[in-house]
Each structure stands twice: as structure tokens, then as C-alpha cells.
Amino acid sequence: MAEMIQEALAGRKPAVADTSTYRPSVPIALMLLALIVWLGFQTVQLWSERSSLRAASASQAVQIEQSQKLRTALDAFAADTARLAAAGNANAQLLVDELKKRGVTINPAKQAQPAGAIPGTR
Numbered sequence: 009m010a011e012m013i014q015e016a017l018a019g020r021k022p023a024v025a026d027t028s029t030y031r032p033s034v035p036i037a038l039m040l041l042a043l044i045v046w047l048g049f050q051t052v053q054l055w056s057e058r059s060s061l062r063a064a065s066a067s068q069a070v071q072i073e074q075s076q077k078l079r080t081a082l083d084a085f086a087a088d089t090a091r092l093a094a095a096g097n098a099n100a101q102l103l104v105d106e107l108k109k110r111g112v113t114i115n116p117a118k119q120a121q122p123a124g125a126i127p128g129t130r
Contacts, residue, residue, distance in 0.1 A: 083115075090116035 086107070092100035094116065104114060 086112075086114045087116045090114040 089100050090104055093104040107114065
């Protein structure tokens with residue numbers, strides 16, 4: 009290093025390393041190794057995340073089924089209330105009007121399913 013500084017101060021060109029022995033295969037091999045390690049790490053992380061999502065989905069299956077049953081029961085109740093309102097029941101009419109004010113739509117033509125049935129199945 010000191011020789012290069014002295015040569016630069018003297019105005020001479022510094023000696024250049026011999027480039028004929030440079031092999032690009034070593035940096036390329038290191039880059040390929042880094043790429044393989046990175047891809048392996050990403051694969052393990054994604055596999056772990058996938059199994060976590062499957063476990064979360066399986067743990068929510070019971071709650072989803074219960075919410076579908078509740079939704080079906082509420083839809084049947086709302087349809088019955090709408091039919092009562094159409095028949096002239098004042099309390100049912102008041103309830104339907106309040107639900108409409110809050111943006112809840114009731115479809116009285118929808119067939120009421122049993123409380124345990126899942127929508128879309130028979």
C-alpha cells in the first residue's frame with residue numbers, strides 16, 4: 009500500500025493487479041448459494057405461515073357454523089315479522105319501520121328454513 013502511495017506521489021501509474029487470474033466463478037457461486045439459502049428460508053417461512061392459517065381456519069369452523077345457524081334463525085324471524093306487518097299487526101309494522109330506518113332489509117318472500125339448516129343446502 010505504501011508503495012502505491014509513493015508511486016502516486018511520484019507521478020507514476022500504480023501497479024495494477026494481474027487480472028488474468030481473476031475467476032468470476034467464485035462470486036457467481038456465492039451469489040447462487042445465497043439465492044438458494046434465501047429461497048429455502050422463504051419456503052420454510054411460507055410453509056409455517058400456511059400451517060398456522062390452516063389451524064386458525066379449523067379453529068373457527070365451529071363459530072362459522074353457529075353464526076350461519078343464527079343468521080338463518082334471524083332471517084326467518086325477520087321474514088315472519090314482515091309477514092305479520094303486512095297482515096296489519098301494528099307492533100310488527102313499527103319494528104319493520106325501525107329496521108328500515110337503520111338500513112336493514114327484510115325479504116319476506118324468502119322461505120324460512122329450519123333453525124339447524126345451513127343456507128344453500130336441503
